[in-house]
Amino acid sequence: MKPMNQLAVVLPMRNASAWLPQLLAALAHDWAVPFELVAVDDGSSDGSAQLLQRLCSHWPQQRWQLLDGGGRGVSAARNRAVAASTAPFIAFIDADDRPLPGRLARPLAVLQQHPELDHVHGGWLRCPPAGAAPHAVCPWLEGAAFDWQSVIEHKAVLPSAWTLRRSALQRVGGFDEGLSHAEDVDLLARLAASGSRGAWIPEPLVRYRVHPGSASGRLRQHLQGLIGVLERHLQGLAPALAPWAAEQRYSTLTWCCWQAWSAGQPQLALQLLQQALPACPYPLARRRVHLLEVFARSCRRVGQPWDRPALQASPFWRHACALIDAGPSHG
Amino acid sequence: MAEPDASLHAEALAQLEAGRPRPALAAWRQLLLAEAPAVQAHLEAAAAALPADAIASLRSQAIALARALLAAEPGATEVAALGALLRGWGALCLAEVPARALQHLERAWACGPDSQLRQQLAQLYPRLGYGEGAWELGTPPPHTQPWPQQPCPAQACMTCAPQSSVDPELGLSLLPQGRLWVQRHTNPWRTSHGVAVLDRQGALQPAHCRAYPQPWPACPHRAQLEAQALALLPWAAQGLPPCQPLAGPVLALAELSAEQYFHWHAELLPRLGRLWPLVQAQWPQVRLWHNGGAAPWVDESLARLGITPQQRVAGPAHISAALLLVPGFAADAGVLAPANLAWLQAFWAVDHQPPQGRLWLPRGLTPRRAVLGESTWLQAAVAQPLGPGAVAAQLQQVAAAQAHIAPHGAGMINLFAAAPGAAVLELVNPAYAPPYFDRLTAQQRLPHRRLAAAPTPLPLQEWLYEGSLAWPIDLRPGASEAADALAALA
Numbered sequence: 001m002k003p004m005n006q007l008a009v010v011l012p013m014r015n016a017s018a019w020l021p022q023l024l025a026a027l028a029h030d031w032a033v034p035f036e037l038v039a040v041d042d043g044s045s046d047g048s049a050q051l052l053q054r055l056c057s058h059w060p061q062q063r064w065q066l067l068d069g070g071g072r073g074v075s076a077a078r079n080r081a082v083a084a085s086t087a088p089f090i091a092f093i094d095a096d097d098r099p100l101p102g103r104l105a106r107p108l109a110v111l112q113q114h115p116e117l118d119h120v121h122g123g124w125l126r127c128p129p130a131g132a133a134p135h136a137v138c139p140w141l142e143g144a145a146f147d148w149q150s151v152i153e154h155k156a157v158l159p160s161a162w163t164l165r166r167s168a169l170q171r172v173g174g175f176d177e178g179l180s181h182a183e184d185v186d187l188l189a190r191l192a193a194s195g196s197r198g199a200w201i202p203e204p205l206v207r208y209r210v211h212p213g214s215a216s217g218r219l220r221q222h223l224q225g226l227i228g229v230l231e232r233h234l235q236g237l238a239p240a241l242a243p244w245a246a247e248q249r250y251s252t253l254t255w256c257c258w259q260a261w262s263a264g265q266p267q268l269a270l271q272l273l274q275q276a277l278p279a280c281p282y283p284l285a286r287r288r289v290h291l292l293e294v295f296a297r298s299c300r301r302v303g304q305p306w307d308r309p310a311l312q313a314s315p316f317w318r319h320a321c322a323l324i325d326a327g328p329s330h331g
Numbered sequence: 332m333a334e335p336d337a338s339l340h341a342e343a344l345a346q347l348e349a350g351r352p353r354p355a356l357a358a359w360r361q362l363l364l365a366e367a368p369a370v371q372a373h374l375e376a377a378a379a380a381l382p383a384d385a386i387a388s389l390r391s392q393a394i395a396l397a398r399a400l401l402a403a404e405p406g407a408t409e410v411a412a413l414g415a416l417l418r419g420w421g422a423l424c425l426a427e428v429p430a431r432a433l434q435h436l437e438r439a440w441a442c443g444p445d446s447q448l449r450q451q452l453a454q455l456y457p458r459l460g461y462g463e464g465a466w467e468l469g470t471p472p473p474h475t476q477p478w479p480q481q482p483c484p485a486q487a488c489m490t491c492a493p494q495s496s497v498d499p500e501l502g503l504s505l506l507p508q509g510r511l512w513v514q515r516h517t518n519p520w521r522t523s524h525g526v527a528v529l530d531r532q533g534a535l536q537p538a539h540c541r542a543y544p545q546p547w548p549a550c551p552h553r554a555q556l557e558a559q560a561l562a563l564l565p566w567a568a569q570g571l572p573p574c575q576p577l578a579g580p581v582l583a584l585a586e587l588s589a590e591q592y593f594h595w596h597a598e599l600l601p602r603l604g605r606l607w608p609l610v611q612a613q614w615p616q617v618r619l620w621h622n623g624g625a626a627p628w629v630d631e632s633l634a635r636l637g638i639t640p641q642q643r644v645a646g647p648a649h650i651s652a653a654l655l656l657v658p659g660f661a662a663d664a665g666v667l668a669p670a671n672l673a674w675l676q677a678f679w680a681v682d683h684q685p686p687q688g689r690l691w692l693p694r695g696l697t698p699r700r701a702v703l704g705e706s707t708w709l710q711a712a713v714a715q716p717l718g719p720g721a722v723a724a725q726l727q728q729v730a731a732a733q734a735h736i737a738p739h740g741a742g743m744i745n746l747f748a749a750a751p752g753a754a755v756l757e758l759v760n761p762a763y764a765p766p767y768f769d770r771l772t773a774q775q776r777l778p779h780r781r782l783a784a785a786p787t788p789l790p791l792q793e794w795l796y797e798g799s800l801a802w803p804i805d806l807r808p809g810a811s812e813a814a815d816a817l818a819a820l821a
Binding site: 282283284285286288289290291292293294296297306308312325 | 436465
């Protein structure tokens with residue numbers, strides 16, 4: 001006999017009271033899906049736990065539970081929720097993101113119909129602050145897939161759009177609780193390395209909110225965390241993969257450079273570029289060209305306005321070019 | 332017989348690509364000095380061939396740079412010379428081998444960029460996906476030409492799949508108001524690089540179209556490469572001369588590299604010969620157009636077929652005809668099909684006497700793939716050289732020999748006339764040993780050994796030659812397994 005709840009919706013939260021009403025209302029749209037909400041309060045000081053209890057008070061008891069995460073971080077909170085649930089499928093949702101209709105139903109249906117799949121991932125609507133129009137992020141259109149090399153190349157993962165089979169998650173031991181950043185990329189890469197099979201659900205499943213209070217607001221730590229995770233997965237590769245690995249290191253660091261520039265932190269961007277250059281696999285002639293292309297593509301990927309002449313005329317770009325032209329020894 | 336020091340060469344390239352040309356040149360000087368005898372032999376051979384060299388100016392620059400480095404530590408003059416040389420090679424490769432052009436031009440950057448180099452790279456980078464980034468260097472082209480993907484290197488490809496294929500029937504397409512054009516290389520050799528046949532509506536006829544790069548038979552990427560050829564041909568059409576309309580029926584035969592002896596004999600001539608009597612019987616006024624050029628062997632072949640000069644249409648690379656008759660290719664590119672082989676043997680009517688002696692198919696000190704040390708072995712009477720003369724006479728010499736020694740590219744297609752059981756010793760550059768003749772020697776039951784000559788010194792591989800197919804076959808005594816085998820025969 002099937003357990004009543006097929007899907008555990010794992011919700012780690014810390015000071016999320018501003019988002020919980022909308023989040024829970026959105027989840028309720030998928031009420032027909034046999035899910036159980038497993039929320040973990042990870043050290044909130046804004047009464048998030050109490051608010052959640054109040055908002056769920058009319059839900060049947062078997063449809064939700066609230067756990068204490070003890071402030072051990074998002075990875076530990078998610079793992080705790082997974083351990084406390086029994087459903088065969090796990091959907092993650094972050095408190096500040098908003099599920100779109102079908103967020104739960106579509107992945108569950110696909111995983112039930114395709115027993116060969118271990119996890120499925122949807123697209124997402126990237127919602128910038130200050131009311132700018134949302135932009136659909138569709139990694140499958142850029143060739144992102146779920147084999148290990150593709151995962152390392154694209155690093156396309158957003159937990160709020162991700163649903164996994166419990167057995168696959170348990171096989172790799174869940175999230176690495178030692179990581180406070182890029183733990184999702186790490187998990188995706190470990191799943192791929194273990195031979196797990198994933199697939200895209202080619203539609204947006206969630207509204208991903210970009211705001212200073214989100215995890216990516218702590219930019220420097222976030223980016224260095226991502227770089228560290230990448231480095232961890234590139235260790236010990238066969239010599240034949242060394243050129244590919246060099247490209248991944250460089251492309252990740254230059255993407256981080258763009259991310260910092262895009263967030264209005266040009267000094268951090270230049271530091272990241274300096275960090276990138278010693279491992280640059282491209283000839284000197286191509287380095288500026290490559291960086292400009294990274295900036296253009298990254299902007300387009302997230303729907304950010306792209307003004308090439310303005311960038312090229314900026315002091316930031318002049319400094320970046322000076323670093324590139326000086327070569328690695330300058331870095 | 333030592334291999335060139337690839338790690339030192341790689342280090343030099345890395346220095347150059349990182350913008351440090353002097354350390355790169357210093358490393359290359361070390362390499363040149365370490366192989367000085369081989370380097371000198373290659374430079375002398377290249378210098379000797381300059382009067383007949385279509386790219387004498389460029390090769391002279393390479394010779395001068397190498398000699399300067401042999402003589403002294405590099406300075407600003409050598410940096411400038413390296414930059415000019417790499418840019419020269421880059422410009423030469425730009426139209427048809429963009430990957431090679433990019434490599435040369437990116438390396439030249441380290442020796443001093445200027446506006447021309449920036450613009451050349453700005454034209455190339457969008458084709459690699461840097462459409463926005465290219466603006467950093469110049470103005471990218473409004474439309475992006477496809478980037479030709481190369482098939483696997485020949486030697487790796489040989490292990491990929493058995494090199495066999497089923498040869499198609501030799502069909503004939505009738506195209507009223509059909510059109511045909513040949514894309515010539517834009518480099519000085521001007522050989523045929525692409526062939527397109529179109530119907531009256533201007534639609535490409537894929538079965539009659541080909542373009543380089545071509546896959547080997549049984550290549551797993553074949554469909555992809557054939558699709559690429561069809562995507563590249565419309566770009567080539569932009570540089571064509573005006574179409575020359577021709578009255579009446581015209582039998583039109585075109586092959587890639589048909590101007591070369593091998594391709595003329597292995598591919599174009601047999602197709603022509605097999606069809607010409609049938610076509611002439613049905614269209615007595617038919618004329619012949621082909622892209623094999625006007626070499627003496629072409630004239631001799633056509634005369635032997637009975638095709639008079641009045642029946643030939645000379646010259647234009649772009650024609651249309653009231654009725655264009657286009658034969659199928661009858662075989663994969665570069666392959667001598669069994670039916671073509673049988674026709675060649677019947678056509679040239681070689682008289683097989685009891686064979687005796689060894690015959691050397693000479694190639695000499697040509698600008699491309701010179702044979703170093705060839706005269707040494709001929710003087711040592713390892714074999715009798717094939718004498719000059721008409722094709723028919725040469726084929727009689729081939730038929731009369733008991734064994735053949737042939738540097739790759741020395742007219743080995745003539746082995747179709749070899750006596751059954753005659754041994755073949757093929758001498759190759761270790762980096763260029765394509766299996767063109769394996770099928771021929773197997774069909775003819777000729778015991779066939781392929782021996783490697785000495786490797787081409789680094790960095791001459793990149794400075795002095797357009798690619799591995801032009802690297803010399805270095806048979807200097809004591810320098811290779813091929814030379815050792817020849818010494819044992821002397």
